[in-house]
Amino acid sequence: MTTSTSLIYLIALPLAGAAILLLAGRRADKWGHLLGTAMSAGSFAVGLYQLSLMLDRPTEERAVGQKLFTWISVGSFNVDAGLLLDQLSICFVLLITGVGTLIHIYSISYMSHDENRRRFFAYLNLFIASMLLLVLGDSYLNLYVGWEGVGLASYLLIGFWNQKPAYATASKKAFVMNRIGDMGLSFAIMIAFASFGSVSFSGVEEASHHASEAALTAIGIMLLIAAAGKSAQFPLQAWLGDAMAGPTPVSALIHAATMVTAGVYLIVRSNFIFDAAPIAQLLVVIVGAITLIFGAIVGTAKDDIKKALAASTMSQIGYMILGAGLGPAGYAYAIMHLLTHGFFKAGMFLGAGSVMHGMNDEVNMRRYGALRKFMPITFITFGLGYLAIIGVPPFAGFYSKDLIIETAFNAGGFKGILLGSTALFGAAITAFYMTRVMVLTFTSPKRWEEDQHPHESPILMWIPMAILAIGSVTTGFLFTRGDALKNWLKPVFGDHGGHSEEHLFEPIVVSAMAVTAVLIGVGIALAKYQFSEVDAEAPQNVSIFTRIARKDLMQDSVNESLFMRPGQALTRLLVKTDENVVDGAVRLVGRTAVGAGSELRKTQTGFARSYAALILIGAIALIAGIWVVTQ
């Protein structure tokens, strides 16, 4: 592999930014946001430079590595801190630094009234550095460092306004649920080391060709748990909705465009494991399919604009996981959907932030309405993202989602029909709830109070939105032109030979079905919200299904009754055991000594003669004892 010495700057720049901003303290308040943005932009520039170098090299030499230092060297266990930039990583690098820089710019204005803006930028830079380490690490252990780093940054940023107890709780919830996934990743690393003696991607790939399927399945399932935790997939999805407590740019960057897609990256990066472990791969598909429907249903019931978008993120990542679980045929499409989603969902979150900015931080969509007139730029950029996500041709989401649906149908047999229909059904619900968001916010009659004065956001906020909107329009077309992205990524997934070309449906039929599903969803939503009265208060006399959906399909109740309460009971039991058994034993020793002491004290009569008698008896007993023993 070609070696490079400049990869480290990708990570070093934002990391230095974070360190400077955190260490300089209040002194950096005046220029902290500028430095943070510059560091992120610098990292983006390095990424573009790396891309240009990569394009100059022939296909088989495009991947470059950089060894930083020997990290762990214990016996046969050797791990280098090394970076790997290949065709897959560079997609992520450009997405993270590109979208990240835009969101930095947006945040300059969005956070301008927050006295802790410098700290916010420090955390953003920390996040960028960690995320880059995650996608650039050349071994699972290096990836794990970045994985934990983004978890930390996510925790810090969700709880950025931790003066509100609910927000602090949300950040803790996200952290704890992520730990479950992290545990899966660490188990996967341990199993990989125990079975293969290596934790680097190349080493594990090498070993996976002649490894037992059981070991690969175990690793695959553990990796899936890790991916589910980080990407908010079923059954570890409950944290994402509450993560919307963070400032909106954070939701856009971390909880829509980049961090939550790390699970998809992990699965696609570990393609050699999942290809050889059909059971694990099937589980991936099942998790993806469940989540894409789950998120979509939750999305239909949310009145909080950010939570509706969060549910949508969950659902869209479900599509990516589904694509990644479909094997070699789906990896490239999962990544494509990830990239297009990065554009349109980040753009929509920024749009939501812009709406909140103009509406005194109101998040309830039932209090919006008719904002099209007051926020034309936000309306247009959000609208382009909306057209992209529901999959209207020729916007980005149409291409990427359509390809995943098509691949799902082609998975073969009953499985293919089931997965394809699920994905199709999800597309219809997506169209429904996104139209609902759009209508409730922008086009329906106004439902806000007279003291609201909606206004367009400043230029620093709408320029990033505009750029992301352009991406939402064009990326799908660019990626699919001549299968550009698929061919670009092909070397990463190894040569699996041409996948079977048997189609259940012709591509054009699938597209037609998808567009029909979308039109049905849009039509229902329009009839329900645009052409009929919407209450400013959420109606309470609703069906049991709506109520369940409003409660996130009881995810918190299930977690509470299945895990939290038994966990608390176990904790109480352990505390009782500790108090009564462990502490009891210690206290028993103490009480015995005290009791024996107070009994013995009674011999201290103060009479010299009784002491003398005791000494005498003791001496006689001693001598008698010695005599008996020596006889």
Added chain:
Amino acid sequence: MNPYNYLYVAALLFTIGAVGVVVRRNAIVVFMCVELMLNAANLTLVTFARINGTLEGQVVAFFTMVVAACEVVVGLAIIVAIYRSRRSASVDDASLLKR
């Protein structure tokens, strides 16, 4: 003369001393009984020195005498002091240090 007879005498003296310390109340008598036990030990030391034909036991006996002499001075002084303050030489009366 059989040197073991000295040991019997020493044992007898020690027993008399030990019983005296335990049963008598008068501090002076208790004190004398302690001296009896000390001297019984001295006698044993000397006897064993004789039996083994070495000098160490005799030397230790001298040490014991010196220490005993010092102890007598201190002990008698304490007894006299107690007698002066309490008008009694009974060891059972001086039991203020209990618990």
